[in-house]
Amino acid sequence: MSFTFTPERRARLDEVIGRYPRKEAALLPALRMAEEQAGCVDYDAMEHVAEILGVSPAKVLGVFTFYTHYRRPGTGRHLVQVCATLPCALRGAEGVFDAFAKELGIGKDETTKDGLFTLKKVECLASCGTAVCVQINDDYVENVTPDKVAGIVKDLREKK
């Protein structure tokens, strides 16, 4: 097993586990910590989490696959998630998505060859008042229009 929590993270996880009467309840937070440490959640991390929480790896995998928001291995450094649900669609989400696709030269659920960008379409981000909303990594970029896309991508490239 190649994934192990750093001692600090392990201590934080133990503190989190203590918030619940059952260890298992810390499963979602534990996966978050694994994601935070490694940049994504892989099988090794899931096995490690299973061992700490005293559940089977299959249980962890089953839970993990239910949720769409964890980063899977192979995700680019910048995860661009364009909201495509109705309120954003009414304000031109399709055009924003196409602009990202064109700018990055990739399609839906694809990653650029240099591993910098992954492009996804997602469901409502609860920011419909500032449509079109795009989540890039942890941040919401709001009021996005197709003409802003090139600038957004350029800034991300420079940030690396």
Place this chain on the structure above:
Amino acid sequence: MAAYEPVLLKYANQPGMHTLEAYLSHGGYGAAKKALGMKPVELIQAVKDSGLRGRGGAGFPTGLKWGFVPPVEKVPGPRYLCVNADESEPGTFKDRYIMEGDPHELLEGIVITCWAIGANTAYIYIRGEFVKSARILERAVEEAYRHGAFGPNVLGSGFKLECSVHRGAGAYICGEETGLLTSLEGGRGYPRIKPPFPAVVGLFGQPTIINNVETIANVPHIVERGAAWFKSIGPAEDPGPKLYCISGHVKKPGYYEGPMGVTIRSLIHDYAGGMIDERPLKAIIAGGSSCPWIAPDKIDTCLGFESLKKVKTMFGSAGTIILNDSVCVVDAMWNILRFYAHESCGQCTPCREGTGWLAKIFERIELGGGREDDIATILDICDNMRGKTICVLSDAAAWPVQSILDVKNYPDAACFRPEVEAHIREKRCPMGKHAPTRAEGVKQHGRISPRLVT
């Protein structure tokens, strides 16, 4: 628009108000102190008297819900409060602004609610995408511990209360109260059969109250200013301050605070600056994507749980979506259905299959493959999806569809039906919205969901 003094967002819109210091500077945690000097039954009565109804979707009377927690003599062991900050109904985006702008308002509400229901532990379940809100909340929780609002001796009262933030990971169904519970316990977010209701058998099998963020944020104000004051805001049957969300084809989409009972017309024109380019209104989705649609002639209806029921729709989570005449009804409905097909947890056959079938049929009609019997098939599927499943996501997917097609039960909203019929008859989108082939559509939008291989 009558003069209205904001309550919930009074401070939230001022920068820097998310800190404890700022909160204390305008009397923060005073209501919690007052509440801790009251008996829990008195508090529950005050909330009942105020007429506060849940702001998460169902509009259930909050005081009544709290009263369902059984006495310790009957059901021993811990009680829990789960704050629902999953905010995932399309069109809804209000809780986030409370959490980011004035998190201590929510935390003070948590202290009072926990005292009222006898809970020593509170979890705030927040959707995973809200990274910023979660950080702000976590900081506020730390501050509240330091202030003594949480911990072994809450504000010197001897009451013990632990509170933490629990992040979800992207699943609409975890906003459904029992789905939230299974998710919090570390499982896939599968809803549970009710009864038993969570107030009796909830988190970790113990009595649990689940309330929406905005609901809880109202509580300190009720304690501070009294039930009569609360009841005097908006219609007496449906009172209180309210955060409205308006999105779609209006000039100034966004969230606005007003009294309950603002009319749809006022929300569009007085708050949101009117329709974009003055284009005509085509359809109103009053309370979030799950609600039956209503026709433009209902524009003078008040936004409230009771008033919207009268025009055969719902107030839901106050996510009003405004559609102008550029919208293709079939295209918009396909979008909504794709959402439900994606978010169905898959436990119940009518929901798992029904949402997928509906999405596929609407997709086919939009892309020029409509068949004569499609509408009958759609209504038949909807019939099978309603009232037959573990949770109401299935009903929520069927409601909007039925509203535009079922002439008998929705005579007004069925004014949208001829447009669907025209798609089927002409075998194309009369509004010219889409490339006319299935393959193109799939390329543009992707498959509905990974498990619905097309």
